[in-house]
Amino acid sequence: MNWLRPTERPDSPAGLAYGGDYNPEQWDPAVWTEDVRLMREAGVTLVTVGVFSWAQLQPEPDRWEFDWLDRVMDLLADGGIAVDLATATASVPNWLAAQDPSVLAVDRHGSRVAQGGRQAWSPSSRTYRRHSIELVERMAERYGDHPALALWHVSNELGGHNSRCYGDESARAFRIWVRERYADSLDALNRAWGTAVWSQRYRSWEEIEPPRATFTGPNPSLELDFARFSSDQLRDQLRAERAVLRARTPDVPITTNFIMFDAGKNMAYSTWIDDVDVVASDHYLGEGRDAFAETDFSADRSRGLAAGAPWMLMETAPNGTSWRRINPSKRRGQLRRDALSHVARGADAVCFFQWRAARSGAERFHSAMLPHAGVDSDVFRDVVALGADLRSISPVAGSRVRPDAALVLDEASWWAFEGGDHPRNDLRLMDAALPWHRVLTELGLTIDVVPPSADLAPYRLVVAPQLYLVSDEHADRLSAAAHAGAVVVIGAFSGVVDELDRVRPGGFAGAFHELLGIRVEDVWPVRDDESFRVAGDGWSGTARTWAEVVRLDGAVAVAIATDGDLQGMPVATRRSVSAGAAWYVSAWLDDAGLRGVLIRAAAEAGATAPVRDDQRLRVTTRAAGDTEYHFLINHSESAASVRGDGTDLLDGSTHTERIVVPGGAVRVIEGRLTRARIEAPSA
Ligand code: GLA
Numbered sequence: 001m002n003w004l005r006p007t008e009r010p011d012s013p014a015g016l017a018y019g020g021d022y023n024p025e026q027w028d029p030a031v032w033t034e035d036v037r038l039m040r041e042a043g044v045t046l047v048t049v050g051v052f053s054w055a056q057l058q059p060e061p062d063r064w065e066f067d068w069l070d071r072v073m074d075l076l077a078d079g080g081i082a083v084d085l086a087t088a089t090a091s092v093p094n095w096l097a098a099q100d101p102s103v104l105a106v107d108r109h110g111s112r113v114a115q116g117g118r119q120a121w122s123p124s125s126r127t128y129r130r131h132s133i134e135l136v137e138r139m140a141e142r143y144g145d146h147p148a149l150a151l152w153h154v155s156n157e158l159g160g161h162n163s164r165c166y167g168d169e170s171a172r173a174f175r176i177w178v179r180e181r182y183a184d185s186l187d188a189l190n191r192a193w194g195t196a197v198w199s200q201r202y203r204s205w206e207e208i209e210p211p212r213a214t215f216t217g218p219n220p221s222l223e224l225d226f227a228r229f230s231s232d233q234l235r236d237q238l239r240a241e242r243a244v245l246r247a248r249t250p251d252v253p254i255t256t257n258f259i260m261f262d263a264g265k266n267m268a269y270s271t272w273i274d275d276v277d278v279v280a281s282d283h284y285l286g287e288g289r290d291a292f293a294e295t296d297f298s299a300d301r302s303r304g305l306a307a308g309a310p311w312m313l314m315e316t317a318p319n320g321t322s323w324r325r326i327n328p329s330k331r332r333g334q335l336r337r338d339a340l341s342h343v344a345r346g347a348d349a350v351c352f353f354q355w356r357a358a359r360s361g362a363e364r365f366h367s368a369m370l371p372h373a374g375v376d377s378d379v380f381r382d383v384v385a386l387g388a389d390l391r392s393i394s395p396v397a398g399s400r401v402r403p404d405a406a407l408v409l410d411e412a413s414w415w416a417f418e419g420g421d422h423p424r425n426d427l428r429l430m431d432a433a434l435p436w437h438r439v440l441t442e443l444g445l446t447i448d449v450v451p452p453s454a455d456l457a458p459y460r461l462v463v464a465p466q467l468y469l470v471s472d473e474h475a476d477r478l479s480a481a482a483h484a485g486a487v488v489v490i491g492a493f494s495g496v497v498d499e500l501d502r503v504r505p506g507g508f509a510g511a512f513h514e515l516l517g518i519r520v521e522d523v524w525p526v527r528d529d530e531s532f533r534v535a536g537d538g539w540s541g542t543a544r545t546w547a548e549v550v551r552l553d554g555a556v557a558v559a560i561a562t563d564g565d566l567q568g569m570p571v572a573t574r575r576s577v578s579a580g581a582a583w584y585v586s587a588w589l590d591d592a593g594l595r596g597v598l599i600r601a602a603a604e605a606g607a608t609a610p611v612r613d614d615q616r617l618r619v620t621t622r623a624a625g626d627t628e629y630h631f632l633i634n635h636s637e638s639a640a641s642v643r644g645d646g647t648d649l650l651d652g653s654t655h656t657e658r659i660v661v662p663g664g665a666v667r668v669i670e671g672r673l674t675r676a677r678i679e680a681p682s683a
Contacts, residue, residue: 019047046150258302279309532567536572
């Protein structure tokens with residue numbers, strides 16, 4: 001990979017990068033030498049340096065101190081460790097916040113956020129922009145030719161904390177953004193935002209304010225455009241920093257780290273893709289969610305954003321985090337399984353937060369590759385072993401994952417679905433999307449999680465579990481995929497509003513009436529203590545949370561409600577469309593129900609899957625030309641197997657016909673697997 005620029009170290013892997021965030025500014029220089037020695041022992045090849053070091057680099061407005069970073073960069077270069085160098089703009093120094101508090105973001109209630117945490121800056125602050133760009137210029141000038149420099153790391157998790165600022169400077173910038181979007185026409189804006197409601201009509205641009213705290217929910221169209229604006233403001237910061245770096249170091253790739261869950265949902269990353277040379281993402285296990293499913297989803301979305309190209313796992317925790325209610329430690333073997341799950345799904349880099357556990361500061365109890373306990377610890381031994389694993393499987397670098405299906409996820413739809421008032425206000429997009437992804441993954445399929453703007457032509461199976469908001473253009477793309485021969489499966493309460501969160505007339509799912517051959521006459525939110533049974537041909541399941549009153553208009557019902565208020569109502573429908581088909585699932589189904597529908601849609605799409613004896617054995621394939629690498633990750637405690645032949649790059653073992661993976665183990669097989677068509681079990 002050109003972004004890694006492998007060092008001259010003979011034992012350095014040619015392709016897969018390994019390492020983590022390194023914060024030498026928190027340590028005495030004597031520790032740095034030991035760090036580099038231990039990094040080499042662990043097989044570390046790439047570290048992210050300088051993320052939060054602005055105050056050390058520019059301790060006073062007119063004083064710059066680069067000597068310490070020069071020494072760190074030299075030490076790393078001498079140790080053969082490449083650097084993903086941060087532009088250091090992630091957190092402003094105290095002097096800047098004190099000198100000009102307008103750099104600090106303002107919340108919905110008008111309070112200026114306090115300096116003292118991190119990333120407190122307003123994305124619309126011109127003072128912040130001026131100072132941050134000066135810092136980037138100096139970084140680029142000083143380190144542009146440094147032999148350790150492999151990659152630029154713009155800021156850090158842009159928008160992770162400061163995705164919205166409601167201050168006066170943001171308001172001014174928002175007005176400019178809105179005027180441009182509505183071509184200077186207040187009439188167009190008033191129509192777009194439906195301001196006839198609640199006397200919200202705008203007479204001048206100056207009357208437009210960000211959606212600050214109100215007694216009621218704000219205008220949903222205003223809220224949505226403000227979310228778009230806020231994401232664009234952060235992207236402007238990325239672009240401004242990138243322009244400086246590109247001009248000074250045209251050959252050094254540039255990235256910034258995306259967050260696939262939680263705070264990451266506030267950014268429209270799909271619109272940032274052209275501004276990074278490699279997609280980098282951070283993944284921390286969620287609380288109360290299925291950890292394996294989420295890891296798979298995060299990796300599949302990173303790859304989907306990268307349009308299938310190799311990407312970087314820029315951060316994950318080697319053990320527990322410290323900001324969840326409970327921060328569980330990883331089980332034996334989990335560090336390896338989690339890390340290799342990302343490689344299995346296209347990552348060419350495995351990096352952790354962070355190298356050495358911090359003694360002070362907010363994250364002193366966050367795990368690290370080198371824990372407080374030191375080298376004589378299971379975590380460090382696992383870290384060393386993982387470094388060796390990554391060396392063993394380095395031939396996979398640059399190869400591409402072979403997907404079987406696409407799952408469409410739209411960021412603006414995510415915002416709109418979870419914002420504003422709806423028939424149920426506790427629905428979360430991930431509660432709809434994750435189960436679909438997991439059920440398809442358990443069938444043995446590898447899913448690209450893609451934005452609706454992606455090229456859908458390569459996929460025979462396209463699912464959109466939740467697409468509440470859809471533009472005409474995106475609806476047409478899904479329809480075109482079905483007409484071209486794909487099986488398209490759309491989930492409940494999709495196609496309901498246009499890109500401004502205005503309800504499409506003629507019944508819900510309006511954007512998809514014709515494609516799906518149904519009319520959603522009404523919604524039917526299900527009370528928490530209620531559920532109803534559903535049944536299709538040879539399968540049954542349970543619906544909870546959400547249902548709809550569906551009328552057939554060209555489609556056939558493939559499943560109906562068999563009890564409750566909606567007894568007899570279609571809950572899954574299918575319509576033949578030219579060469580393909582369009583399916584609709586109008587209720588939130590349990591695993592049995594979802595599996596009942598999705599296995600039939602996958603069978604109709606002609607999908608094939610590796611032949612396994614346990615669905616907890618995750619199997620994905622990366623390929624380069626004719627060479628195939630099969631990642632077999634066993635999340636079960638007992639042995640599982642898959643049909644195929646080949647050699648395990650991890651332990652050198654060879655296998656014929658059947659490859660057995662011991663409980664909790666991982667194999668990376670160079671060879672061939674037998675695949676079989678997915679068939680719906682007969683009644
Ligand atoms: C985020 C940040 C890191 C660190 C980790 C772990 O991903 O980018 O600086 O705080 O979380 O908490």
